[in-house]
Amino acid sequence: MADIRLEGVGHSYDGGRTWALKPMTWTWQSSRAYALLGPSGCGKTTLLNIISGLITPTVGRIFFDDRDVTDVPTAGRNIAQVFQFPVLYEEMSVYDNLAFPLRNRKYPAKDVDERVRQVARLLGLEDVLRRRSRRLDPGRQQIVSLGRGLVRSQVAAVLLDEPLTVVDPALKWTLRSKLKEIHRDTGHTLIYVTHDQTEALTFADEVVVVNDGAIVQAGEPAELFLSPAHEFVGHFIGSPGMNMLPAEIADGVVRVGESDVGLAEGDLPPGPVRIGVRPEFVLINGDRRSPGVAARVTGIDRMGAYDLVHTLVGEHTVTAKTEAGSPYTPESTEFLHFPADRTFLFRDQVRCGSLAPLNGRGTT
Numbered sequence: 478m479a480d481i482r483l484e485g486v487g488h489s490y491d492g493g494r495t496w497a498l499k500p501m502t503w504t505w506q507s508s509r510a511y512a513l514l515g516p517s518g519c520g521k522t523t524l525l526n527i528i529s530g531l532i533t534p535t536v537g538r539i540f541f542d543d544r545d546v547t548d549v550p551t552a553g554r555n556i557a558q559v560f561q562f563p564v565l566y567e568e569m570s571v572y573d574n575l576a577f578p579l580r581n582r583k584y585p586a587k588d589v590d591e592r593v594r595q596v597a598r599l600l601g602l603e604d605v606l607r608r609r610s611r612r613l614d615p616g617r618q619q620i621v622s623l624g625r626g627l628v629r630s631q632v633a634a635v636l637l638d639e640p641l642t643v644v645d646p647a648l649k650w651t652l653r654s655k656l657k658e659i660h661r662d663t664g665h666t667l668i669y670v671t672h673d674q675t676e677a678l679t680f681a682d683e684v685v686v687v688n689d690g691a692i693v694q695a696g697e698p699a700e701l702f703l704s705p706a707h708e709f710v711g712h713f714i715g716s717p718g719m720n721m722l723p724a725e726i727a728d729g730v731v732r733v734g735e736s737d738v739g740l741a742e743g744d745l746p747p748g749p750v751r752i753g754v755r756p757e758f759v760l761i762n763g764d765r766r767s768p769g770v771a772a773r774v775t776g777i778d779r780m781g782a783y784d785l786v787h788t789l790v791g792e793h794t795v796t797a798k799t800e801a802g803s804p805y806t807p808e809s810t811e812f813l814h815f816p817a818d819r820t821f822l823f824r825d826q827v828r829c830g831s832l833a834p835l836n837g838r839g840t841t
């Protein structure tokens with residue numbers, strides 16, 4: 478196991494005209510479980526393939542601890558990789574498929590057997606060890622692929638590229654927790670690529686959010702939810718995502734239309750900003766003397782456990798997540814408050830400050 482350090486690593490597939498991965502410096506710490514989360518085409522697979530050596534980056538150097546591996550081919554990197562679809566020797570038994578990475582590296586037969594049986598037990602493959610791989614359904618085959626990726630204990634990292642795509646949804650939950658169990662057991666460095674926030678948030682110690690070829694924020698799940706550093710993280714994480722509302726800072730006060738909603742914390746110059754507040758924290762009809770904005774209710778989704786109250790502030794949508802059975806009706810005008818400790822200010826999509834209580838200043 479090693480720290481994997483990228484120094485100024487970037488990749489272009491078209492000779493530098495566009496960057497699939499913009500040059501970045503970043504360290505994957507040994508033994509941590511990471512999720513690499515981002516939308517389709519943002520550069521996740523490119524990043525993974527650079528780490529494994531399937532792609533040589535256009536610029537930058539890669540280090541495993543202090544060893545520069547930039548020009549070392551995949552075989553010399555000691556990385557295990559699991560792809561989206563099963564990669565197996567179909568005519569071999571499940572046992573032999575699982576044993577292959579170990580036998581290939583000349584592990585003693587006793588160790589091979591022990592390790593294969595351990596992984597098979599954890600992944601629920603004990604009953605099919607003697608069966609030929611091609612006789613399994615695609616979901617089961619992918620679990621065997623996962624097992625092949627996890628069977629070696631001494632690897633620099635295990636890279637998993639959307640490994641549960643073909644697996645039955647009901648089984649996904651079980652496998653993710655198994656994966657965590659195996660991680661605890663082996664201390665592998667895991668990098669798990671996904672575009673699914675639930676998958677990322679439930680699996681990882683640290684979630685690395687990528688957008689448009691760049692890491693926009695990395696942190697524990699709660700940190701990304703409660704304290705997004707970039708508008709993209711606000712949108713992409715959370716369901717529904719963060720509300721964004723254009724506002725203006727004048728004289729240190731944040732205004733939405735004609736209403737003062739708080740002070741700008743962070744010594745910000747005057748001018749336009751965007752307010753970001755998650756639906757979970759928007760308050761409807763609190764104390765009318767505290768700062769807020771008028772909003773017209775446009776619809777209510779009754780989700781069972783909670784309601785989503787959709788409103789318009791001017792021409793901008795703001796959604797509030799409330800308790801089930803909320804009394805609001807379409808077309809009514811309500812009053813929204815943005816709690817200071819949960820409301821952030823963004824410029825050029827990057828968080829630049831937060832909202833502070835008005836303490837009697839301003840008008841509503």
Ligand SMILES: Nc1ncnc2c1ncn2[C@@H]1O[C@H](COP(=O)(O)OP(=O)(O)OP(=O)(O)O)[C@@H](O)[C@H]1O
Nearest residue numbers: 490497498515516517518519520521522523524672
């Ligand atoms: N071999 C290639 N040749 C040219 N362009 C490529 C190649 N592979 C990827 N790209 C482009 O590079 C960008 C990043 O692609 P990449 O596959 O790394 O993204 P991703 O986040 O893994 O997406 P997905 O989740 O859809 O797999 C995309 O614009 C993609 O079209």
